[in-house]
Amino acid sequence: MTYPVLEVSDVTVRFGGVVAVDGASLTIKAGELIGFVGPNGAGKTTLMRVITGIIKPDEGQVLLGGKDLAGLAVNQRIRAGLALAQQIVQPLKAMTLLENVALACGAEKTRNPFSAMVSFDRDAENRRALELLSRVGLREAANLEPAKLPLGYLKRLEVARALALNPQLLLLDEPLAGLNQSEASELADLIKALNADGLPILLIEHNLREVMRICPQVYVQDQGRPLAFGPTEEVMSRPDVIQAYMGGNTNAAGQ
Amino acid sequence: MLYLELLFQGIVQGSIYALIALGLTLVYGLLRILHVAHAALFTLGGYLGVIITNATGSLALATVISMVVVGFVGMAVYKLAYEPLLSKPPFIALIASIALFIASEEIFRIIFGPYGLSYTTPPLQGYFVLFDGFFLKHGEALVIVLSVVMLAALGWFSTKTRLGVSWRATVTDPDMASAFGINTQNVRYMNFFIGSALAAAAGVLVALLNNLVEPSMGSVASYKALAIIVLGGLGSIRGTLIAAMAIGIIESFGTIYIGHLLDRDALAFAFLIVVLMLRPQGLLGAK
């Protein structure tokens, strides 16, 4: 049988007495593009960190291609097929954009330090890095250092670096945040195109407009609890989802 | 009886460590700099204390003048040495600070000679008999009392006065404080003034206990105070005080009981390493 690409089941995270994520479950199948939305404080970033292995969940599990990720460190999860573009851009500052991406392209060479020690050739990786930079529209900037580049460039760099890892699943953490309208919709188009090429993507995003435009399905989380999961239009027109966004706090009266 | 005596020795030493390390913590909290040259200010305080006492005959006057002068020197160190380095990677300031410390040790040696200075008529040499066979030198009692008084005054200042509250806010969270309109530049000066003045007081007290100041008296202070603030959790004032006492007492007992295995300095660092392996963020450090 074939496994879904990613299966998050009943994940709960507590920080001290606060429950940040409460029984989150979601599934991504081959070729899907899922928008992961929710108001501020919904626990989106926390769940993302559970998936990447930065936070250990108190309950529940995360399966990638049917393989339990429990106990694997961040770098091992990346090797297992995850790739992440971070919300807060973190380029390697002393390297050009090309070098940033080429390093990720060389994942096979860097897997084992001793083979890294005796590998010198970077041509193939540089070529592929240039292709990827072209793909995200950064070809012109390939030989620049990140320090002086605008945020829009660095957001794309994050995406290119993640693609360089040849992932089975791409996690995008608010790639559109901080971008202006036209930059955002351009990057959203790129995300849609990447998915159209067959890459499954989980997109955490605040920009509902773009999410509704490009994502066929959404997963909504509110106050750490899963609220809805399904086709975008259907979910986003549900009263409780609208309430969560409008009222900010659906459970205020009940608690 | 031996236990009690060792405990007191540890507390005396711990008080001195606390006075020295507090300034380091303040600087670290605000600027994220490991201020090794702080120990040179401690030495300077000791020298001024001895020289002024010998000239005027008043230890109290010497202590006050020494604290004020060294406080200003501390501000100058910030202005001339650290301010230009704030935007550089942290190890740059660390090495600059070490260089400053090495150079100033030499300056003390060149100006005051290699053998050090002593009080002509050492003050406070008497002792209290607390009970049978247990003595506490006046100087040692002064160390404890003065440390408590100064720390209490600092506590009052930082919680009860307007200036003190903004100071504490800045040390805890510089960005937040400047967002609230606090002039962080002034706070930095104040920080260096207070921290350096406390180090000067410690210098005077150490000079009193040993009846000696010498060019290298700061070397112990330089690295052990670093160990203490790291042990306390870097930037945590309460952590620093606890760590200072802990190191003082551990050294005091350790030298007697396991001194044949490890010398005094190694003991402090052995403790530090064990703690850091268990709690990488230090005793009271925030994660």
Next chain:
Amino acid sequence: MAYEITLVTTMAISILFALSLNFITGFCGQISLGHAAFMGVGAYTSAIMMKADIPFLLTIPAAAILAGILGLLVGFASLRVRHDFLAITTMGVVFLFVGIVRQQEFLGGEIGISGIRGSSFGRLGFMAICLGLAGAFAAFSLLIKRSWMGYVFDSIADNEDVSRILGIDVSKYKLIAFVVGTSAAGIAGALYAQHFRFVGPDSFGFVESITVLAMVIVGGIGSVWGVAVAAAFLSVMPLLFQFVNDFKILAYGALLFAMMRWAPDGLAGIVARSMKKLRGRS
């Protein structure tokens, strides 16, 4: 001639020692304030073996292995603590080393081990060995810098967390940097013991650790040739500046401070900037 031989030998040992720290701090970005401890382990290892009539060349690998084992332990510690905490932990290592050595009878205690037998190579031959080893390690460093391992080191020095997100096993690479760097320091220690025919606890303390760190930073952190030049110069500076004997440490402190204040990227940085200027002009 004897004076020149001593001078060159001293330089070569310092270059090897400084490059060994450069491997850890310059390449992999892990600061160490206690590197002299590893030189000390190597020096004591070689000294004791020499006393037991073991040939000098055999003491070199032994010194490297023992120093490397201690380096592995400190490397594991570096996985727990970061940045300033790591700096102070490594400083603790050197104080522990000195503190322990001082109390050990078989290591000569406070007095150290003197009267170490000379190798069979003579002064000139020994100088050649020192130069050879320093040169070999410099070449190895340059090779690593160009390899994919050097590429990964750059990324770890730049940002550990990003390296992890790019799938890099940061811990493994760090441990390798520590083992390689500390083993080389151990070799430098064996050479030191043979050069001075004496080892004592005070030869491998905190001050010596800072001195070698200063060589790395003055040279330009991570730059192989910059560090080599700085090490060569700084190691013989006290000898060259005998005429200002009283002020030589002051001069050293002042130089180091001035360097941090005005040229924190070291010799390598100064040269790179002036090359740029020259090129811009032509």
